[in-house]
Amino acid sequence: GAVVSQHPSRVICKSGTSVKIECRSLDFQATTMFWYRQFPKQSLMLMATSNEGSKATYEQGVEKDKFLINHASLTLSTLTVTSAHPEDSSFYICSAPRQGEQFFGPGTRLTVL
Amino acid sequence: RKEVEQDPGPFNVPEGATVAFNCTYSNSASQSFFWYRQDCRKEPKLLMSVYSSGNEDGRFTAQLNRASQYISLLIRDSKLSDSATYLCVVSFRGGYKLSFGAGTTVTVRA
Numbered sequence: 320g321a322v323v324s325q326h327p328s329r330v331i332c333k334s335g336t337s338v339k340i341e342c343r344s345l346d347f348q349a350t351t352m353f354w355y356r357q358f359p360k361q362s363l364m365l366m367a368t369s370n371e372g373s374k375a376t377y378e379q380g381v382e383k384d385k386f387l388i389n390h391a392s393l394t395l396s397t398l399t400v401t402s403a404h405p406e407d408s409s410f411y412i413c414s415a416p417r418q419g420e421q422f423f424g425p426g427t428r429l430t431v432l
Numbered sequence: 433r434k435e436v437e438q439d440p441g442p443f444n445v446p447e448g449a450t451v452a453f454n455c456t457y458s459n460s461a462s463q464s465f466f467w468y469r470q471d472c473r474k475e476p477k478l479l480m481s482v483y484s485s486g487n488e489d490g491r492f493t494a495q496l497n498r499a500s501q502y503i504s505l506l507i508r509d510s511k512l513s514d515s516a517t518y519l520c521v522v523s524f525r526g527g528y529k530l531s532f533g534a535g536t537t538v539t540v541r542a
Contacts, residue, residue, distance in 0.1 A: 353529070355532075360534065361534055362434075362436070362532040362533055362534040362535065363476065363530075365529060365530070365531070368529065412475055412476075414530075420478060421478070421528060421530060423477070424475060425474065425475050426474070426475050428473070
């Protein structure tokens, strides 16, 4: 069964609104989680590393004020896309490591109108 | 230059055929290598890790060439269910930060 869940699986919002995506590790604790973004026909791009109890680490070119990450507990990380614009429309996927393997959430498809 | 590059394909093969494809990586300090499978609009799932000596898992064989910095995947006796996009994934620091190729699409036809 799934070991990492994401919610929502799909969201459509208006430009300028904020969208929160949750990533949960099921039945295991994850002090670190990763957030990726995937545009059509492109590779997954790591956006940031979410660290429980400390600030997230953002990859070069990712705006930390736009993509807010909160690792609230050992099983939950949230990504908030603030003031979303159409160019933020993408597939957002989180992952969590467990026993040496990365497990990915099912992804959230964000469409900003 | 992209960190991980793959031939996007698509590779269209009949059932039972053998299909093989490579990926190259740019960072010679890369430490861990994987092939993931991604079905349309779904999350990636680990297919297999790639070891220096090469390794096999059923119908799938992976090879690593550190000198030339490429990784290969070979699928024997293709099944319809093998139709997917195969992602070449590299870890540069031996940890959990992964770099993905854009994927190679394989379509197996009846």
